Amino acid sequence: MAEVDRRVRLERSRNLLIVGFLLVLVYLSAGQTEFNPGLLVTKSPQMLRILGGFLHPNFAIILPKFLAGSSEHANLRYGYPEGLLGHFALQTLMTALLGTFIGSLVAIPVSFIAARNLMRRGPLGSAIYFAVRALMSIIRSIPTLFWGILFVTAISVGAFAGVLAVSIFSFGLMSKLFSEAIEAIDWGQVEALTATGANPVQVVVHGVFPQVTPYLVAHLLYTFEVNVHSALILGAIGAGGLGFLFIQYSEQLDYPSEAMLLYVAIVMTLVIDYSSAAIRRRII
Amino acid sequence: MLRCVNRLNEPTAGRVLLEEEELTALRSAALRRARRRIAMIFQQFNLVRRSSVLKNVLTGRLGYQEGWRSVLPSFPAADRLIAWRSLERLEIADKAGVRADSLSGGQQQRVAIARALAQEPEVILADEPVASLDPETAIVVMDYLRDINAGDGITVVCSIHHLELAKRYAHRIVAMRRGGLVYDGAPGELDEGAYRRIYGRLGYE
Numbered sequence: 001m002a003e004v005d006r007r008v009r010l011e012r013s014r015n016l017l018i019v020g021f022l023l024v025l026v027y028l029s030a031g032q033t034e035f036n037p038g039l040l041v042t043k044s045p046q047m048l049r050i051l052g053g054f055l056h057p058n059f060a061i062i063l064p065k066f067l068a069g070s071s072e073h074a075n076l077r078y079g080y081p082e083g084l085l086g087h088f089a090l091q092t093l094m095t096a097l098l099g100t101f102i103g104s105l106v107a108i109p110v111s112f113i114a115a116r117n118l119m120r121r122g123p124l125g126s127a128i129y130f131a132v133r134a135l136m137s138i139i140r141s142i143p144t145l146f147w148g149i150l151f152v153t154a155i156s157v158g159a160f161a162g163v164l165a166v167s168i169f170s171f172g173l174m175s176k177l178f179s180e181a182i183e184a185i186d187w188g189q190v191e192a193l194t195a196t197g198a199n200p201v202q203v204v205v206h207g208v209f210p211q212v213t214p215y216l217v218a219h220l221l222y223t224f225e226v227n228v229h230s231a232l233i234l235g236a237i238g239a240g241g242l243g244f245l246f247i248q249y250s251e252q253l254d255y256p257s258e259a260m261l262l263y264v265a266i267v268m269t270l271v272i273d274y275s276s277a278a279i280r281r282r283i284i
Numbered sequence: 285m286l287r288c289v290n291r292l293n294e295p296t297a298g299r300v301l302l303e304e305e306e307l308t309a310l311r312s313a314a315l316r317r318a319r320r321r322i323a324m325i326f327q328q329f330n331l332v333r334r335s336s337v338l339k340n341v342l343t344g345r346l347g348y349q350e351g352w353r354s355v356l357p358s359f360p361a362a363d364r365l366i367a368w369r370s371l372e373r374l375e376i377a378d379k380a381g382v383r384a385d386s387l388s389g390g391q392q393q394r395v396a397i398a399r400a401l402a403q404e405p406e407v408i409l410a411d412e413p414v415a416s417l418d419p420e421t422a423i424v425v426m427d428y429l430r431d432i433n434a435g436d437g438i439t440v441v442c443s444i445h446h447l448e449l450a451k452r453y454a455h456r457i458v459a460m461r462r463g464g465l466v467y468d469g470a471p472g473e474l475d476e477g478a479y480r481r482i483y484g485r486l487g488y489e
Binding site for chain 2: 188189199205206207214
């Protein structure tokens, strides 16, 4: 029994040590991040003003006039051009859509050479597999916002930079998801086609592709969903879309317009996320 | 062992000969041409589940397509005719348009046999073709294989653990135990002693 007691005590002191260590980490994090709950109290009037905007959103900016040209940006600080919000909302959606398309167009073929089960059948295949996987990881490790900043500085402010950033991100996400779907296929179907004397490309076209089409559609929808979120943010650095307006309203302390914009973004996101999730559930 | 014949698995030692050709020495294109001559049927059918029955049978023709055309998802009319005849042969042409995974196990195995037949092979390797089927369906499938063997002159090499079926359908039975040959002869000559060697000391079926 003494042995059991000793073990229990040992385990307890080890657990205490772990919890203590984690608490010290949390305490240090508060210091590093200038964590200051007092500000929530002293800044409450400011916060209430912003919240007030949500109670009285500026409906004027959503008046439908979809073709409001981008030349009106300059007038922004002097008023609320009609239709501007609609124009930027549409631009956000189109940035996400075009980015999903371009990124996936590259990601779909690449996914096949990034699938372990198809590639790791020889030294050459393995080498290609690891090289492509490494490239994919590097691309994914750079956040979409950073890609956006890079393109805005390298090319120019505007939605095109946003499309490029979203395309690269889509490539990273889509190639990861789709290559994993390919890795999960039933190998028996592949073997059956190999046994007929089909060449490797034929096996992929007739034996692998039919197995992964539902996942292809599902992952495309999911990537689009994520891209709408990214496209919203990207506007904030001048890469087109609603984020651009959000920063402008915020700098002008125009809380009612800011609130209206958020309402639009929330509705847009909810509609897209729910419909995409519903479709994905149906096809898988 | 069957999977070493068409090189889905590589044998660790020994050679496999089909007529004069040493299959175990072939590489890429030559191996694919040899595989054309050797169709295979699997225990789990291994149909492309989301594709139609006709498309599955058409994949039996893949080995005959050459060049850039071969990667297109369409087939020449001559191939479609061969596939259709195979389906008729297996009496399942009425299901040509439906998805393979909507069929019962027995129907799926008939489609798999039609795919093998579309290959116009010299040999069919049948790897436990009825092990996932109920006894009645198993008889139906084995009957088709026997008809193909007798009617089309295609050699059928069938692995099977059910000795009664083997005795009923085979012309020659080869029994393996722990990687070694324990019986090779006509089904009629399978006597008590052979049973004992196949199934070990217990000696009953």
